[in-house]
Amino acid sequence: MLRRKPTRLELKLDDIEEFESIRKDLENRKKQREEVDVVGASNVDGAVTLSNNTQSREQMIHDRIGYKPQPKPNSHAAQFGNFEF
Template sequence: MLRRKPTRLELKLDDIEEFESIRKDLETRKKQKEDVDIVGGSDGEGAIGLSGDPKSREQMINDRIGYKPQPKPNNRSSQFGNFEF
């Protein structure tokens, strides 16, 4: 592996200004999204996140990640396969 001398990076005024403008733009978008979430909270999704019910919170997380749990059958044949005693 070839080693080379470290390169020097210089921060320019243009870079700082560009960073500040992008950060302000992201902050305004975030505020607008929060305002929409607060106003649109009556559709139920925002209220579910604030409720203390763990089932609804778990369901909301499962919906968000796309997980669809299958119910577990409670009969003996499902526990032991197709064995007959």
């Protein structure tokens, strides 16, 4: 394994501003979620709200990592035709 000299990292003003804007955006989202959770908890349909939050959370994670799931065919003929087992 080759050793190399440590790389110097510089923090720029643009980086700080971008960090602050992202942090404020995340805090606003967190506050909105908390407000929705409080309203959803007082609702009679709390179970439906919970499942919607789970789906939206899963969708948000997929969007963040760039995952776009493709539906799998359910027929065996389609699986054998593509050699997927």
